[in-house]
Amino acid sequence: MTEMLxxxxxxxxxxIIARHFETGVPxxxxxxxxxxxxxxxxxxxxxxxxxALSGIVSYEPSEMVMTARAGTPLAxxxxxxxxxxxxxxxxxxxxxxxxxxEGTPTIGGVFAANVSGPRRFALAGAARDHLLGARxxxxxxxxxxxxxxxxxxxxxxxLARLMAGSHGTLGFLTEVTxxxxxxxxxxxxxxxxxxxxxxxxxxxxxxMALPLEVSGAAHLPYSVRNAFLSGALEGDSVTCLRLxxxxxxxxxxxxxxxxxxxxxxxxxxxxGVKTRTLWREIRxxxxxxxxxxxxxxxxxxxxxxxxxxxxxxxxxxxxxxxxDWQGGLVWMRMDGAPEPGRLRALIKAHxxxxxxxxxxxxxxxxxxxxxxxxxxxxxxxxxxxxxxxxPKGIFSPGKMAKEEMAA
Numbered sequence: 001m002t003e004m005l006x007x008x009x010x011x012x013x014x015x016i017i018a019r020h021f022e023t024g025v026p027x028x029x030x031x032x033x034x035x036x037x038x039x040x041x042x043x044x045x046x047x048x049x050x051x052a053l054s055g056i057v058s059y060e061p062s063e064m065v066m067t068a069r070a071g072t073p074l075a076x077x078x079x080x081x082x083x084x085x086x087x088x089x090x091x092x093x094x095x096x097x098x099x100x101x102e103g104t105p106t107i108g109g110v111f112a113a114n115v116s117g118p119r120r121f122a123l124a125g126a127a128r129d130h131l132l133g134a135r136x137x138x139x140x141x142x143x144x145x146x147x148x149x150x151x152x153x154x155x156x157x158x159l160a161r162l163m164a165g166s167h168g169t170l171g172f173l174t175e176v177t178x179x180x181x182x183x184x185x186x187x188x189x190x191x192x193x194x195x196x197x198x199x200x201x202x203x204x205x206x207x208m209a210l211p212l213e214v215s216g217a218a219h220l221p222y223s224v225r226n227a228f229l230s231g232a233l234e235g236d237s238v239t240c241l242r243l244x245x246x247x248x249x250x251x252x253x254x255x256x257x258x259x260x261x262x263x264x265x266x267x268x269x270x271x272g273v274k275t276r277t278l279w280r281e282i283r284x285x286x287x288x289x290x291x292x293x294x295x296x297x298x299x300x301x302x303x304x305x306x307x308x309x310x311x312x313x314x315x316x317x318x319x320x321x322x323x324d325w326q327g328g329l330v331w332m333r334m335d336g337a338p339e340p341g342r343l344r345a346l347i348k349a350h351x352x353x354x355x356x357x358x359x360x361x362x363x364x365x366x367x368x369x370x371x372x373x374x375x376x377x378x379x380x381x382x383x384x385x386x387x388x389x390x391p392k393g394i395f396s397p398g399k400m401a402k403e404e405m406a407a
Contacts, residue, residue: 002028002045006052010135010143010174016048017172017394018141026394029168031071031109034094034101038358039167039370039399050108053174056080064180065132070108070173077107087183089124091117091279097289098296098359108173114165117283118216118242121325122208128164130178136163136171139390147177162385168396170389184244188254189216189270189278192261193235197221197307197323200239203264204326205303207241210260212253216242218282219323227287229278235266242279282324285331293361295338296331301353303327309350316342340368371400 005027007013020027026044030036032051050071057067061084068077074092081087092115094105109115111134116126124130133147147160163171192203200219207214220228220238228238241261243253258267270278288296301309306327313319318335332343338360347353354372357364374382386393 002047005046005048007048008052010053010137013048013050013053013172013174014137014141014143016141017137017139020046020394021140021392024392024394026397028396028399029112029172031106031112031173032073033103034096034105034109035099035113036101036103037099037365038095039396041366042399043397048172050173051104051106053108054106057175061086064182065177066180067133067175067177068107069175070106072107074105074107074110081180082183085183086180088130088178089119089181090115090127090130091119091124091283092127093117094284095358098285100291100293100359107176107178111164111176111178112166112168112173118218118279118324121328122215122217123213126164128161130180131161131164131176132179133177134160134163134173135175136173138171139392139394143174144171167400169400170386170395172395184246184250186247186250187242187244187272187275188250189275190241190243190254190257190261191233191235191268191270192239192241192264193237193266193268195219195237195239195265197237197310199264200237200323201303201307201327203239203261204241207257207261208326210257212243212257213245214241214257215244216240216279216282217324217326219327220282221322223320224287224322228281229274232274234268239265240278240282242275282322285322287320287322288331288333288359293359295334295357295364296359297334297338297343298356298358299330299332299343299347299353300328300355301330301347302351305350305353306330309346312346312350313339313343338364338368344372 005016007016028042028044028047030047030049053069053071055069055072059066059080092110111127111131114127120126135145137143163173204217208217218240222236225233225238241257243250254269261267303326306323310321317339320333322331338357344355347355357368357370
């Protein structure tokens with residue numbers, strides 16, 4: 001059974017890491033453990049969690065900047081922001097449904113995994129784009145401060161952002177500082193029914209090109225449509241276009257978008273309450289929040305190639321899919337084996353992209369690299385960074401490393 005360590009102070013965490021540096025005994029790093037099982041199998045029997053490093057350190061709504069300890073529950077962060085009419089614009093995904101976990105999402109975990117949602121591709125950027133500064137402990141047990149409270153303070157900013165997406169392989173986050181934004185006063189979703197995957201991709205691209213500030217564009221094929229809004233969406237398929245902002249502006253833009261989309265397919269409009277629910281379900285890949293270990297891939301690809309990729313993989317495997325980010329993000333569930341070799345070959349044939357294995361049974365996990373293999377130059381750079389920050393390789397060994405696995 002894995003031992004779980006939960007230090008209550010940065011100094012305590014640094015002491016634990018320093019002792020492991022001396023002995024070379026590895027540590028698996030985590031926040032609320034909501035992504036347990038994700039990544040390649042780790043070679044660590046002790047887990048170091050930031051969950052006890054909790055609390056908002058400072059928050060000035062007028063400055064739109066917050067500092068919080070890494071283990072602060074995401075729900076606590078969002079409640080404080082909501083009370084001041086602000087939010088995390090990158091709308092971080094909750095992985096518990098698709099990962100079959102029961103932990104508590106933490107703000108440190110959000111940044112460590114660079115978790116972003118439907119607004120990522122349009123206006124907000126990724127979680128790392130909102131990270132201003134961080135405190136973390138390196139693999140020697142040394143506390144490091146990087147970045148600051150404003151974007152102009154660039155000293156250490158890139159080092160802080162390096163932590164975003166490192167999945168606990170470079171440092172143990174203890175505190176993060178990030179920017180927040182005013183929450184939109186109103187939101188609506190224009191729904192276009194009965195489009196093929198190809199036609200939906202074309203509509204979403206056209207809608208994004210219009211001067212209407214679409215903040216979300218997703219296509220839900222027939223196979224997944226009933227998983228949203230308790231099955232209330234009508235049509236064989238549903239293409240969703242979100243608009244946000246001031247009420248008057250949203251109303252005007254919605255009419256223009258309905259006029260445009262009405263020439264393409266049946267159109268409906270969802271109110272603010274349904275819009276928030278729908279996009280939360282899209283964010284969390286609701287159809288695949290199932291008590292299952294069927295392989296689930298997160299595929300990033302050029303939107304224009306998304307439907308073609310899905311069609312091609314379906315010639316060889318039973319695949320279910322939904323499209324977010326205008327088609328640039330495809331959630332793809334396999335009914336059989338993960339098929340990593342074939343999937344990644346097809347992605348390359350369609351212009352390139354990334355395929356990350358989010359979920360699989362233990363046997364597949366042991367054989368299939370979870371992350372897209374890196375080009376040699378990037379892999380060499382990543383190895384040098386790893387060696388500088390974690391010289392003995394004690395943090396989450398094997399989790400992101402390119403292993404010699406069968407594909």
